[in-house]
Amino acid sequence: MGGLNAAAVVAPAHAPQVHPWLPSSLYNPTHQLSFSSSSPSRACALSLIRCSAPSKLSRLSVRVEAALIAERALSDDSIMAGTGTFEEIVDGEIFKYYADGGWRKSSSGKSVAIVNPTTRKTQYKVQACTQEEVNKVMEAAKVAQKAWARTPLWKRAELLHRAAAILKEHKAPIAECLVKEIAKPSKDAVTEVVRSGDLVSYTAEEGVRILGEGKFLVSDSFPGNERSKYCLTSKIPLGVILAIPPFNYPVNLAVSKIAPALIAGNAIVLKPPTQGAVAALHMVHCFHLAGFPKGLISCITGKGSEIGDFLTMHPGVNCISFTGGDTGVAISKKAGMVPLQMELGGKDACIVLEDADLDLVAANIVKGGFSYSGQRCTAVKVVLVMESVADVLVEKVKAKVAKLSVGPPEDDCDITPVVSESSANFIEGLVMDAKEKGATFCQEYKREGNLIWPVLLDHVRPDMRIAWEEPFGPVLPVIRISSVDEGIHHCNASNFGLQGCVFTRDINKAIMISDAMETGTVQINSAPARGPDHFPFQGLKDSGIGSQGITNSINMMTKIKSTVINLPSPSYTMG
Ligand SMILES: NC(=O)C1=CN([C@@H]2O[C@H](COP(=O)(O)OP(=O)(O)OC[C@H]3O[C@@H](n4cnc5c(N)ncnc54)[C@H](OP(=O)(O)O)[C@@H]3O)[C@@H](O)[C@H]2O)C=CC1
């Protein structure tokens, strides 16, 4: 695209106008626009900046609006990671980490490579942060949180709305990182960013409602008491929240922790997954542009295996919100006395009864089992179908699988390379085990590098690993069952209990099966899914601790504080 090809955001030379409600010591100097070339769009953006009288009302919002206008003037494909708005987050070829309101290089002098799953070459590099840098981030977070907790709720919400708008405006460059780092199909990558912006806005609104309410209790309802004590309760922040999301939703599962933490008055330290870290850094920059106080949000990069234990066992952490695999089980054993929110793996079962609408089932199995190449914790991971309808169902699913496009994420293919070579090897191990033990392959098994063609495995038996293990890849086992009880038994014998689904036209049977399935959620006549993002989302057994979803996350990241008014003598309201 000609004309305006970069809108760089640079720190102002002079001290910025401080928002009246932000303590000046914590103010994150916000940004001015500079342009690398002239164009009508540039002139338009500049004239808007000049005309907008950034005096008493809000210089911050003028600048943010101007940033938005300038971004809108850019074509989606003209913005590359580390250029334009995101120039300041990268130094040479290594992305910086975010601490104390700015982008920094680690003193370690070391970096971590992010390998593009499609090319299998290094795509990006991020800083390998040191323990000392973690200590500093924790100290800054503690200080910033105290001031943030004194910031009125509606003002916290306002900043979150701003961050959401900036995030959505920058969907293209962030999605591009997702395509390159985790091979997410390009349309899904854009959807992830837009969904994340919506989640942040919804959280701001929900927070204003639920944190604006407390309880008033009187003592005479408890035996032996007169009405001489009034108890007022409200929700207070926990302090510093450590957020660790997984590779498959590095932006969405980061903001699903960041936004509830912030609206509730907490500070946040984010440790993004290595694959997906650059997308996450871009997302953090959107929060930076929104003007949050310095130190309140930080993003530490580095390999989880190296820096993870130091972070999760850090005394400065007051709550851990983690999404990922077995690592979560290990963290929960090591973490100290802090609240934990753990969203871990799943082996979501799809139980299909004889009376089910098999076209609907087939469509849901293919979408549920193979979207993002099966790399979703809520993917359908085992089909338990009544023998009498199994042949018909398998044929229908097979026909749909044949239509899935396989190839690079840039082409928006349905099936794209899985995240890493080790993941592809693990998936292949499960497939080969099933082959040796006699499963029926509905398609020929094919793999090139990290790209695995979709495979439906029929006649899977419980002695095969794929019957129980989570492939996190485009491989779906079908187990034929002779009774509903057999299906429920298989589902409940799993160590996981995230979601499950049941397909039947009989709502009474559906409810009974839902009640019998030991999972956090059961979907009736649809594939498992986390969204919409305000729904509660939780796993039983090894699938997690606590519940996510916007309301539940806000509640989880707060504590109840009571103030009791003791009257000298009982008082009863007469009305
Ligand atoms: N229930 C749910 O909501 C979801 C569950 N999952 C599950 O996650 C798994 C796949 O995701 P994946 O990212 O590979 O999961 P991992 O558990 O490998 O990693 C998750 C996060 O933990 C970090 N990490 C690694 N080691 C440590 C450590 N010792 N201490 C602290 N953090 C650490 C990782 O960083 P790094 O990348 O640097 O190693 C990453 O940010 C699957 O099992 C899937 O089912 C995934 C999404 C959602």
Ligand SMILES: O=C(O)[C@H](O)COP(=O)(O)O
């Ligand atoms: O990480 C995951 O896989 C998600 O939490 C599932 O989200 P989805 O159902 O929206 O894909």
